[in-house]
Amino acid sequence: MAPTLSTAQLSNPAEVTEFVVNKGNGVKGLSETGLRALPDQYIQPFEERLINKFVNETDEAIPVIDMSNPDESKVAEAICNAAEKWGFFQVINHGVPLEVLDNVKAATHRFFNLPVEEKSKFTKENSLSTNVRFGTSFSPRAEKALEWKDYLSLFFVSEAEAEQYWPDVCRNEALEYMNKSKTMVRKLLEYLGKNLNVKELDETKESLFMGSIRVNLNYYPVCPNPDLTVGVGRHSDVSSLTILLQDQIGGLHVRSLSSGNWVHVPPVPGSFVINIGDAMQILSNGRYKSVEHRVLANGNNNRISVPIFVNPKPESVIGPLPEVTANGEEPIYRDIVYSDYVRYFFKKAHDGKKTVDFAKI
Ligand SMILES: O=C(O)CCC(=O)C(=O)O
Numbered sequence: 001m002a003p004t005l006s007t008a009q010l011s012n013p014a015e016v017t018e019f020v021v022n023k024g025n026g027v028k029g030l031s032e033t034g035l036r037a038l039p040d041q042y043i044q045p046f047e048e049r050l051i052n053k054f055v056n057e058t059d060e061a062i063p064v065i066d067m068s069n070p071d072e073s074k075v076a077e078a079i080c081n082a083a084e085k086w087g088f089f090q091v092i093n094h095g096v097p098l099e100v101l102d103n104v105k106a107a108t109h110r111f112f113n114l115p116v117e118e119k120s121k122f123t124k125e126n127s128l129s130t131n132v133r134f135g136t137s138f139s140p141r142a143e144k145a146l147e148w149k150d151y152l153s154l155f156f157v158s159e160a161e162a163e164q165y166w167p168d169v170c171r172n173e174a175l176e177y178m179n180k181s182k183t184m185v186r187k188l189l190e191y192l193g194k195n196l197n198v199k200e201l202d203e204t205k206e207s208l209f210m211g212s213i214r215v216n217l218n219y220y221p222v223c224p225n226p227d228l229t230v231g232v233g234r235h236s237d238v239s240s241l242t243i244l245l246q247d248q249i250g251g252l253h254v255r256s257l258s259s260g261n262w263v264h265v266p267p268v269p270g271s272f273v274i275n276i277g278d279a280m281q282i283l284s285n286g287r288y289k290s291v292e293h294r295v296l297a298n299g300n301n302n303r304i305s306v307p308i309f310v311n312p313k314p315e316s317v318i319g320p321l322p323e324v325t326a327n328g329e330e331p332i333y334r335d336i337v338y339s340d341y342v343r344y345f346f347k348k349a350h351d352g353k354k355t356v357d358f359a360k361i
């Protein structure tokens with residue numbers, strides 16, 4: 001049965017927070033009450049809502065790269081160019097079986113369609129593992145305005161840990177998705193690394209670029225006033241690389257480095273959206289760009305996405321790679337323990353590109 005909230009409860013911010021955040025109904029539960037107006041705490045400041053003035057006025061588009069091109073040097077060149085000029089690109093014919101993508105999308109719907117009693121077993125308060133977290137918005141306690149999104153975050157430690165703690169309805173599909181994507185991730189990192197004079201992805205480099213992995217299942221339910229809020233606010237990712245699977249609904253926008261316009265990332269069936277994260281921007285001494293992006297709320301459709309955040313190991317020290325600074329290039333970032341960087345990111349609300357300044361010299 002759909003959850004209910006009275007009109008009086010809906011206009012009381014404390015009651016809404018109790019229902020969405022503490023009781024674990026999420027914005028999906030809120031959306032399913034059939035509410036007609038956006039509760040106040042989801043109303044974003046005016047400047048965060050202006051996106052529609054900028055989109056559709058641009059014919060810019062992020063590159064779509066066919067990874068099956070037999071001329072591998074062309075693929076590598078296109079990827080490195082996109083990483084420098086856009087920080088974002090899409091890949092097709094990437095070698096990850098389409099069935100694996102369909103299965104993880106179906107598993108995402110299965111998880112979010114569970115009754116609230118089941119999902120709330122995985123909230124911060126209830127989850128038996130700190131590596132498994134069902135939540136809403138980005139950081140509800142730090143944010144002045146909330147985001148219209150629920151998520152399940154799965155930090156991979158081991159198959160055994162996942163077996164014990166990840167939700168049954170999506171565990172195998174999320175693991176399969178993560179494992180089957182690794183060959184492609186390695187390829188991308190090899191191409192990006194070679195262009196930085198990193199000769200091979202040995203154990204040390206693997207641990208630095210892809211030493212830890214987090215899979216998120218994101219759910220953006222239908223929103224009563226999508227123009228007043230956001231699905232995800234402006235931010236850049238703290239990963240080295242993010243691999244994103246989106247469904248056919250659309251709504252992800254990327255800030256063009258050359259024009260400042262917000263550019264829509266159109267859903268391309270069977271593709272991945274790839275973006276450079278802050279860790280890679282730091283490791284490459286600013287050569288590869290971790291770019292601002294955001295997701296619009298949608299008034300007509302529910303949307304899901306499934307990012308894989310490919311990260312350094314939490315205990316890794318990241319800073320400009322010696323291969324990059326060997327030729328005398330001045331480092332623009334200091335060395336920093338990756339987990340300190342991530343902690344700083346999660347301590348505050350989404351605020352565009354500001355996190356990376358934390359590592360600036
Ligand atoms: O859902 C999307 O398209 C993007 C989500 C995102 O940017 C994130 O989870 O960091």
Ligand SMILES: [Fe+2]
Pocket residue numbers: 235236237293
């Ligand atoms: Fe992101």
